[in-house]
Amino acid sequence: MENRPSTRLGNSLNGRHPGPRERQLPDNNIPPPPLLPPPPPQHERSPSTSYHAKRTSRTSGGTPPPKRPRTGNEEQWSRWSNDGGGRGELKVAPDWSGNETTMNTDHGDEDQYQRERYFGSNSTPTPSASMPPPSTSLTYRDTENEYSLAHAKWGLRREVVMGFSHCGIGQMYPWQAECLAMSGLLAGESNLVYTAPTSAGKSLVADILAIRKVVNERRKAIIVLPFIAIVQEKTRFLKKVLEKVRVAVPKRGRWDKANLWKHLNIIGFHGGSKARMGWKELDVAVCTIEKANALVNAAIEDRTVNQLGIVVFDELHMLGDDHRGYILELLATKLLCLTEANIQIVGMSATLSNVRVLATWLKAQFYECAFRPIPLQEHLVYDNNIYSYDEKLVAKISPSEPKELKDPVTNAIVSLTHEAVKGGHGVLVFCESRSRCEDVGRLLVKFMPAVNEEIREERMEIIRDLATTSTGLDPILEKTVPAGVAFHHAGLTTEERDLIAEAYDRGAIKVICCTATMAAGVNLPARRVIISPRMGRDFLSPTMLKQMRGRAGRKGRDTHGENYLCCRKEDLGPVKELINAPMPSIQSCLGGETGSLKRALLEGIATKLATSDDSLSEYMRATLIYHTTPEPLKYLKPKILDAIEHLKQMGLISEDRIQGYFHATGVGNATVASGLSPEEGVFLHDELSRALMNFNLESDMHIVYQFTPIHSSTTASVNIDWKLMREEVEKLDESGIRAATFVGVSPAFVNKMAQGGTLREDSPQNISKARVYRRFYVSLMLRELLNEKPVHIVAANYNIARGFIQQLSTTCKGFATISGTFCRVMGWTGLAVLLEHYSWRLDMGVKADLMSLARIPFVKSVTARIFHENGLKSVEAVSASNVEALVKLLELAQPKKLRLREAEMGKMRGRLEQRAAVILEAAVTIYEQDCKDAAEE
Numbered sequence: 001m002e003n004r005p006s007t008r009l010g011n012s013l014n015g016r017h018p019g020p021r022e023r024q025l026p027d028n029n030i031p032p033p034p035l036l037p038p039p040p041p042q043h044e045r046s047p048s049t050s051y052h053a054k055r056t057s058r059t060s061g062g063t064p065p066p067k068r069p070r071t072g073n074e075e076q077w078s079r080w081s082n083d084g085g086g087r088g089e090l091k092v093a094p095d096w097s098g099n100e101t102t103m104n105t106d107h108g109d110e111d112q113y114q115r116e117r118y119f120g121s122n123s124t125p126t127p128s129a130s131m132p133p134p135s136t137s138l139t140y141r142d143t144e145n146e147y148s149l150a151h152a153k154w155g156l157r158r159e160v161v162m163g164f165s166h167c168g169i170g171q172m173y174p175w176q177a178e179c180l181a182m183s184g185l186l187a188g189e190s191n192l193v194y195t196a197p198t199s200a201g202k203s204l205v206a207d208i209l210a211i212r213k214v215v216n217e218r219r220k221a222i223i224v225l226p227f228i229a230i231v232q233e234k235t236r237f238l239k240k241v242l243e244k245v246r247v248a249v250p251k252r253g254r255w256d257k258a259n260l261w262k263h264l265n266i267i268g269f270h271g272g273s274k275a276r277m278g279w280k281e282l283d284v285a286v287c288t289i290e291k292a293n294a295l296v297n298a299a300i301e302d303r304t305v306n307q308l309g310i311v312v313f314d315e316l317h318m319l320g321d322d323h324r325g326y327i328l329e330l331l332a333t334k335l336l337c338l339t340e341a342n343i344q345i346v347g348m349s350a351t352l353s354n355v356r357v358l359a360t361w362l363k364a365q366f367y368e369c370a371f372r373p374i375p376l377q378e379h380l381v382y383d384n385n386i387y388s389y390d391e392k393l394v395a396k397i398s399p400s401e402p403k404e405l406k407d408p409v410t411n412a413i414v415s416l417t418h419e420a421v422k423g424g425h426g427v428l429v430f431c432e433s434r435s436r437c438e439d440v441g442r443l444l445v446k447f448m449p450a451v452n453e454e455i456r457e458e459r460m461e462i463i464r465d466l467a468t469t470s471t472g473l474d475p476i477l478e479k480t481v482p483a484g485v486a487f488h489h490a491g492l493t494t495e496e497r498d499l500i501a502e503a504y505d506r507g508a509i510k511v512i513c514c515t516a517t518m519a520a521g522v523n524l525p526a527r528r529v530i531i532s533p534r535m536g537r538d539f540l541s542p543t544m545l546k547q548m549r550g551r552a553g554r555k556g557r558d559t560h561g562e563n564y565l566c567c568r569k570e571d572l573g574p575v576k577e578l579i580n581a582p583m584p585s586i587q588s589c590l591g592g593e594t595g596s597l598k599r600a601l602l603e604g605i606a607t608k609l610a611t612s613d614d615s616l617s618e619y620m621r622a623t624l625i626y627h628t629t630p631e632p633l634k635y636l637k638p639k640i641l642d643a644i645e646h647l648k649q650m651g652l653i654s655e656d657r658i659q660g661y662f663h664a665t666g667v668g669n670a671t672v673a674s675g676l677s678p679e680e681g682v683f684l685h686d687e688l689s690r691a692l693m694n695f696n697l698e699s700d701m702h703i704v705y706q707f708t709p710i711h712s713s714t715t716a717s718v719n720i721d722w723k724l725m726r727e728e729v730e731k732l733d734e735s736g737i738r739a740a741t742f743v744g745v746s747p748a749f750v751n752k753m754a755q756g757g758t759l760r761e762d763s764p765q766n767i768s769k770a771r772v773y774r775r776f777y778v779s780l781m782l783r784e785l786l787n788e789k790p791v792h793i794v795a796a797n798y799n800i801a802r803g804f805i806q807q808l809s810t811t812c813k814g815f816a817t818i819s820g821t822f823c824r825v826m827g828w829t830g831l832a833v834l835l836e837h838y839s840w841r842l843d844m845g846v847k848a849d850l851m852s853l854a855r856i857p858f859v860k861s862v863t864a865r866i867f868h869e870n871g872l873k874s875v876e877a878v879s880a881s882n883v884e885a886l887v888k889l890l891e892l893a894q895p896k897k898l899r900l901r902e903a904e905m906g907k908m909r910g911r912l913e914q915r916a917a918v919i920l921e922a923a924v925t926i927y928e929q930d931c932k933d934a935a936e937e
């Protein structure tokens with residue numbers, strides 16, 4: 001039976017009639033009626049009234065295009081592109097010759113359509129490489145509706161328009177069309193900086209500009225996003241939009257008679273990505289900030305940077321980020337200096353206040369609008385009262401009987417969540433810490449509405465999916481998911497987070513309790529968003545609050561979004577300040593600590609953009625800090641001189657006094673080529689030089705140490721538990737101890753620290769020493785992973801978040817590539833080859849004897865070991881096995897399988913059978929390929 005919060009809104013009205021903004025909830029056991037009356041009008045914007053574009057371009061001004069009745073042609077297009085969109089649904093669209101064509105939006109049928117267009121209806125498919133390109137003709141355009149993506153004005157190829165339509169976008173919002181129509185943008189002649197509220201549809205403007213560059217002009221595009229999750233999401237989106245687009249591969253020699261046609265290469269680059277393609281092959285690179293910077297450096301070094309047509313900076317406010325903002329600034333500065341390459345720069349954000357300064361800096365057109373497709377209702381909640389942001393009482397929440405709901409904030413969270421879920425809506429609850437997410441999740445379970453058998457089964461399916469992940473079923477999720485509640489924070493593995501996000505997206509999970517990282521990291525909107533004003537002990541920043549508030553309201557699913565900022569009465573002062581705080585203006589982070597300036601100068605010198613006094617000052621003039629500092633030269637000059645001196649002392653640059661120019665040394669070039677900061681470059685150089693002299697291959701300890709990412713061994717990411725480290729070091733055999741000594745780790749020092757010693761990081765030597773110990777500590781964890789210990793066991797052993805361990809396993813491969821690049825630029829080819837040789841083991845996460853098996857999908861780590869121990873030692877042996885035998889082994893490999901009840905195990909078996917069938921089929925294919933390869937040899 002459903003357990004409901006005993007809280008009832010309005011109980012405290014004490015007999016008086018609820019006012020128009022107050023509604024009473026019944027006191028019986030009937031589920032509560034809607035908690036809130038309609039929102040205060042001043043916070044509500046309807047899509048039509050909220051359109052308010054403020055255009056301040058330096059070119060001709062413009063008013064929003066007038067509304068006019070839709071023509072028949074528009075109707076056809078919008079039917080084709082906007083509604084339904086299910087696979088295989090028949091749509092009507094005008095064909096390229098202006099006639100009406102009945103066609104099918106199923107991609108398979110689009111192929112058929114193309115074939116028929118070129119070869120007649122009886123033609124058979126031909127290989128794509130020799131086939132003429134898909135429609136490049138612009139004549140089929142919708143000539144009347146300028147908001148339609150098919151309008152000739154936007155110059156998008158038919159396949160692109162179809163791709164967008166497939167993603168639910170057929171028409172632009174008026175502001176998007178107005179922004180794109182600003183002079184010089186479509187022609188790629190001017191840069192663009194624009195700002196619009198969250199969910200306003202900013203991405204489409206940049207996407208259209210990028211796609212035009214790639215498809216129409218055949219230049220490359222880089223799209224820069226701050227977090228891995230959104231890089232992955234954007235890569236998936238662009239792949240879907242551009243799936244059907246083929247472009248000409250230029251003729252290579254005079255014997256090439258005709259152009260070949262290829263699909264576009266859209267590649268996601270981030271710390272954990274294993275992209276095989278590089279700058280040369282890609283068409284669109286969707287990157288994290290660091291990867292984008294490294295790509296541009298490589299392109300400059302290659303002298304192919306003129307192939308780059310556009311760089312899009314999504315979330316431009318990241319410029320102000322203390323840790324990574326300066327890399328964004330540095331990247332934009334380099335692009336501004338590459339005047340001859342003619343690269344279009346596009347930047348956007350929802351939370352910028354000094355956009356004009358940024359537009360001036362980026363030599364960009366500036367566009368600002370306040371459009372929000374889904375109106376927002378915003379509330380402040382304290383002491384069981386709900387107020388509008390202009391302090392009018394909207395409703396009351398009555399106090400509750402249960403002890404755990406005595407606290408008014410918890411009571412409000414539970415009541416508001418219950419009400420939204422009861423109405424069938426999704427809820428995001430932003431909490432102040434990871435543990436609070438889990439606590440609130442557990443509490444909510446008791447008050448979630450009852451659901452039917454079908455939904456219960458769907459949720460059990462999620463439990464089964466979670467149980468088959470590498471970490472097994474989390475005990476808290478096991479309790480919360482059946483009630484439709486989950487939590488989402490950095491402590492979970494990516495696999496878990498993806499499963500939860502996906503289940504929430506399809507409505508199987510109704511509530512996610514999450515930390516602030518989700519506000520900016522994952523695009524999961526909700527009808528109702530409940531927000532704690534704190535992050536840890538501190539209050540949220542206005543930017544973060546804005547991001548969270550903006551998550552309310554799903555385009556296409558909700559008529560409006562609601563957010564509730566729930567605080568304690570004693571926090572009211574600072575919370576009101578927070579609500580009314582203007583968005584902070586973005587400040588450059590380049591001048592803060594000299595580390596960032598050093599990196600900016602090193603990269604300028606290594607890429608030869610700034611080698612002399614003149615070019616250096618030109619380079620510095622292109623930075624944001626130059627534009628935002630009152631007397632830039634006076635302020636910057638001493639800092640620049642200081643940074644240059646440091647770089648010289650670190651051995652990263654040298655100066656030719658006679659010729660009057662700077663150049664990067666080998667280490668400097670290797671540092672820039674590997675995308676490292678000057679400090680990281682020097683540290684890695686020291687580490688690799690030591691390895692070059694003494695490489696210990698007796699056991700895998702030394703090699704694992706070399707693959708441990710140096711970013712995971714900073715103070716911010718890991719704290720050594722010295723007692724634990726002592727235990728682990730004591731377990732090492734002689735070869736392990738020798739490896740430890742080679743890298744600079746002394747067991748005696750570890751013992752001293754475990755007994756209460758201190759290691760003060762007060763000098764460069766001590767900083768470096770602490771770094772080595774931290775790296776070694778992390779390498780012990782990585783070694784366990786490579787020795788097939790499951791992520792959750794390693795995490796538990798080291799009392800560290802599962803997310804950290806899983807990230808470690810995904811980033812070590814990327815770091816191996818970084819080390820390889822470093823060695824190659826240094827000319828240490830032997831070491832580079834050695835690292836490369838061992839790095840492929842990192843892909844598999846298994847010991848050498850299992851490497852062959854690990855080529856089979858789903859046969860990794862523990863599973864591979866169980867297969868091996870049970871006689872399936874090779875791909876051939878697996879290919880000769882059968883589904884039943886494989887299911888038995890897969891059952892053995894399930895972590896924490898006992899957590900699932902008997903009935904659940906039955907259903908899980910079905911899942912394992914499917915998996916076993918895939919394994920068997922893959923093993924047969926791999927084995928056949930191996931035989932073919934052997935025969936050819």
Ligand SMILES: Nc1ncnc2c1ncn2[C@@H]1O[C@H](COP(=O)(O)OP(=O)(O)OP(=O)(O)O)[C@@H](O)[C@H]1O
Nearest residue numbers: 168169171172173198199200201202203204350555
């Ligand atoms: N013209 C359009 N027609 C229909 N849907 C659109 C249109 N433009 C954007 N969308 C959809 O609106 C949603 C939000 O768009 P988008 O992610 O671009 O917003 P945003 O302004 O970048 O928001 P945020 O600042 O939160 O990232 C997406 O699902 C997108 O597909």
